Amino acid sequence: MVILTVLSYICHKIERNMGNNILKGKKGIIFGALDEKSIAWKVALKAHEEGAEFVLTNTALALRMGTINQLAEACNAKIIPSDVTVVEELETLFNESVQALGGKLDFVLHSVGMSPNVRKKRPYDDLNYDFFLKTLDISGVSLHKVLQTAMKLDAINEWGSVVALTYIASQRVFPDYSDMAQAKAVLESIVRSFGYQYGMAKKVRVNSISQSPTNTTAGSGVGGFDAFYQFAEKMSPLGNASAEECADYCVSLFSDYTRKVTMQNLFHDGGYSFTGISSEIMESFKG
Ligand SMILES: NC(=O)c1ccc[n+]([C@@H]2O[C@H](COP(=O)([O-])OP(=O)(O)OC[C@H]3O[C@@H](n4cnc5c(N)ncnc54)[C@H](O)[C@@H]3O)[C@@H](O)[C@H]2O)c1
Numbered sequence: 439m440v441i442l443t444v445l446s447y448i449c450h451k452i453e454r455n456m457g458n459n460i461l462k463g464k465k466g467i468i469f470g471a472l473d474e475k476s477i478a479w480k481v482a483l484k485a486h487e488e489g490a491e492f493v494l495t496n497t498a499l500a501l502r503m504g505t506i507n508q509l510a511e512a513c514n515a516k517i518i519p520s521d522v523t524v525v526e527e528l529e530t531l532f533n534e535s536v537q538a539l540g541g542k543l544d545f546v547l548h549s550v551g552m553s554p555n556v557r558k559k560r561p562y563d564d565l566n567y568d569f570f571l572k573t574l575d576i577s578g579v580s581l582h583k584v585l586q587t588a589m590k591l592d593a594i595n596e597w598g599s600v601v602a603l604t605y606i607a608s609q610r611v612f613p614d615y616s617d618m619a620q621a622k623a624v625l626e627s628i629v630r631s632f633g634y635q636y637g638m639a640k641k642v643r644v645n646s647i648s649q650s651p652t653n654t655t656a657g658s659g660v661g662g663f664d665a666f667y668q669f670a671e672k673m674s675p676l677g678n679a680s681a682e683e684c685a686d687y688c689v690s691l692f693s694d695y696t697r698k699v700t701m702q703n704l705f706h707d708g709g710y711s712f713t714g715i716s717s718e719i720m721e722s723f724k725g
Contacts, residue, residue, distance in 0.1 A: 679708050
C-alpha cells in the first residue's frame with residue numbers, strides 16, 4: 439500500500455515535471471517571452487510546471503522574430519498578439535484570454551521593456567525626446583494601461599496577482615541604463631498607486647520584482663552589461679539571481695502563499711541592493 443502511494447506520488451511529479459502544483463487551477467497572461475533567454479520564457483515554463491494555464495502575448499513583430507511558438511507548444515498555451523502600449527489591443531487580449539481560458543484571470547506577468555535611445559546608443563545628454571516618450575510608454579506607463587484595462591473589464595479574480603519586472607537603476611545611478619531608469623521609476627510608482635486602487639476595489643495585488651542583471655536580449659542591450667553583471671556578482675552575498683530563480687519568485691507571487699503582499703518593489707538580487715561594499719570588491723583595490 440505504502441509502495442503504491444509512493445509510486446503514484448512519483449508518477450504525479452514526473453507528469454507535472456516535478457512541480458508542486460502551487461498554481462493548479464490558476465489562469466493568467468504572460469507578456470514578454472521573446473526567446474528562450476527571456477525572463478518571461480522561464481516564468482511560462484515554471485508556471486506550466488506548477489499547473490497554471492495561460493495565454494502568451496507579445497508584439498506582432500516579436501512574434502515573427504522570436505521563437506515563441508516553441509514555448510506555446512511546450513506549455514500548451516494560446517498566443518494572442520498585442521502591443522502593450524495600445525489600449526484597444528489590450529482590451530482584445532484580455533477579452534479573448536478570459537474566453538480562451540474559460541474564466542477570469544488569477545495572474546499577469548508584465549515582463550516588457552525597451553528604449554529606442556538605448557537601442558540607438560544615444561548618450562544620456564543627447565536623448566531624442568520622441569524616443570524618450572516611447573521608452574516611458576513601453577517600459578513604464580504600459581503597466582498602468584494593463585492594470586486599467588484589466589480593472590475596467592473586471593478580468594482578474596479577487597486575490598489575483600500582477601507582477602512587473604524592474605531594475606535598481608530606477609533608484610540608483612547606472613549611467614548606461616539611460617532613460618530606462620526614468621521608465622522603471624514610473625513603473626515602480628504605478629505599482630504602489632495602482633496597487634492601492636486595485637487592492638481596495640478588487641483585492642488584486644500588484645508588485646514589482648527588482649531583478650539582478652540577467653543575460654537576455656533586453657539586458658545585454660544595455661552598454662557595459664558584462665561589466666555590471668560581473669560587478670553585481672561580486673557585490674551580492676548570494677551572487678546574481680538567474681532568470682530561472684526569478685521565475686521561481688514570480689510563481690510564488692502568483693500563488694496563494696503571498697496573498698497579503700502588495701504595492702511592493704521586491705529585490706531579487708542576491709543581496710546586492712543592501713550591500714555597501716563586499717570583501718571581493720575591497721580586495722580588487724588592494725595594491
Ligand atoms: N535582463 C536584465 O538584466 C533585467 C534586469 C532587471 C529587470 N529586467 C526587466 O525584465 C523584463 C524582461 O526583460 P528580459 O530581460 O527578459 O528581456 P527580453 O528582451 O527577453 O524581454 C523584453 C520583452 O519586451 C517585449 N516588448 C518590447 N516592446 C513591447 C511592446 N510595445 N509591447 C509588448 N511587448 C513589448 C519584447 O518583445 C520582449 O519580449 C523587462 O521589464 C526588463 O527591463 C531585466
